[in-house]
Every structure is written in structure tokens, then in C-alpha cells.
Amino acid sequence: MLGVDEVASRVGSFGFRCRECGACCRRVAEDSNLVIVSPAEVRTIMAATGMAWDEVAEPYPDFIDAGNGGAYTLAWCIRRTADACIFLRDGRCSVYAHRPWICRTYPFMLMDDDLRVSECPGLGTPLSLRGAHDAAADLCRRQAAEAAEEAGIRVVYRRATVPPGKRAVIDSEGVKVLHD
Structure with missing residues (x-):
């Protein structure tokens, strides 16, 4: 795994400043704005909004x-x-302070030791050393959170049983049968 300083150097070489355009929140192609979230992230948004699980996720x-x-x-x-x-309401994120890791670190993502960069109008804008370091720290925390979630899913998956004829989500908390 890359360290924060190495990630900061790579992020800084691209430059970035969010233009608050909301383009990343809009569907421009099939699943272009698909935001994968962990159960913990769903619960954070639920606590902030008072919404139920199935209203959020x-x-x-x-x-x-x-x-x-x-x-x-x-x-x-x-x-x-x-x-x-x-x-996305009136062009702004209504849960910005509680937004998921994917949103918090967009347009960047760490995959093993590779920094992936998505299309974004904010790319290319000079980024301060502090800004690059903050973005890198968030990316490293996201990578650790995603690894922990994946490990939790593997543990649950090994003993998971989906009821016959039912649809379910297997996450780090268990098997959640969907009520269609």
C-alpha cells in the first residue's frame, strides 16, 4: 500500500479543485453515478437525515x-x-458533511498501489501541498475502510445462506434478505 506522502505527490501532480458543479452526482451514462457504500456509511447518513435504510440505500x-x-x-x-x-438538491449535496468515501475522494481512487483518476472538470487546478496531503490522507483512509469492509464480507460470505427464492445483500454485517 502506498503511504500518504507518495499519494499526495501523485494527487498534487494532477491538481484538483472541486467546482461544485454536481456532475459527479448526475447520471450521464448507465451507472455513471453509482455510489457504493458500506453499512457504516449508510448508518451515518441515516443518523444525519432521519431516513430509513431503504430510503438511503x-x-x-x-x-x-x-x-x-x-x-x-x-x-x-x-x-x-x-x-x-x-x-443532490439544488445542485448541492444535502449530506455533504456525511458523504460516503467515494464522494469524499472523487475524482481519485486507490487500487492497490495505483492512483486512478476519473474524468472531472476540477482536474488540472493547482493544489496546495496541504490540499494534496489532505486528499491523500482521505484516500488512504478510504482504502483501509474498503479493505476492512471486504474482509468482513468474506467472513460473512463463508457462512452465508440465501433463503430459497429470495434476494439478499451479503455485507459485513450479515445476510440481509430483501422484501420486494
Whole structure:
């Protein structure tokens, strides 16, 4: 895994400043604004908004056949309208202080020892050393949080049973049967 200083150097070489345009929150192609969230992130948003789980999150759309007429997926996503994240209101994020890691670190993502950069109008804007370091620290925390969630899912998955004919989400907290 990369250290914060190495990530900061890489982020700084791209430059970035959020233009608050909301483009990353809007659907411009199929699943372009699909925001995967952990159970902890869903609970944080629930606490901040008073919304119920199924008002905040929906199952990741790709299901795997469980072999018994049931199916499962391994992630949750923030709910979306036909054209945007449900929390995009008047061009602004209504849960900004509680936004998920993906949103907090966009347009950057760490994959092993590689910094991935998504398309964004804010790229190329000079970034201070402090700004690059802060972004890098968030990216490293996100990578650690995602690794912990993945490890939790693996533990649950080993003993998971999807009820016959049902759909479920297997996450780090357990098997959550969906009530369609």
C-alpha cells in the first residue's frame, strides 16, 4: 500500500479543485453515478437525515445466482432518481458533511498501489501541498475502510445462506434478505 506522502505527490501532480458543479452526482451514462457504500456509511447518513435504510440505500444492481432460486449481491449503493443521486438538491449535496468515501475522494481512487483518476472538470487546478496531503490522507483512509469492509464480507460470505427464492445483500454485517 502506498503511504500518504507518495499519494499526495501523485494527487498534487494532477491538481484538483472541486467546482461544485454536481456532475459527479448526475447520471450521464448507465451507472455513471453509482455510489457504493458500506453499512457504516449508510448508518451515518441515516443518523444525519432521519431516513430509513431503504430510503438511503439500494442493493448493488448486479445479482449472483445462489443456486436455489435465490440471488445475492455484495454491496449497497446510494439511491438515485432517474437522473441524479437522491441527495443532490439544488445542485448541492444535502449530506455533504456525511458523504460516503467515494464522494469524499472523487475524482481519485486507490487500487492497490495505483492512483486512478476519473474524468472531472476540477482536474488540472493547482493544489496546495496541504490540499494534496489532505486528499491523500482521505484516500488512504478510504482504502483501509474498503479493505476492512471486504474482509468482513468474506467472513460473512463463508457462512452465508440465501433463503430459497429470495434476494439478499451479503455485507459485513450479515445476510440481509430483501422484501420486494
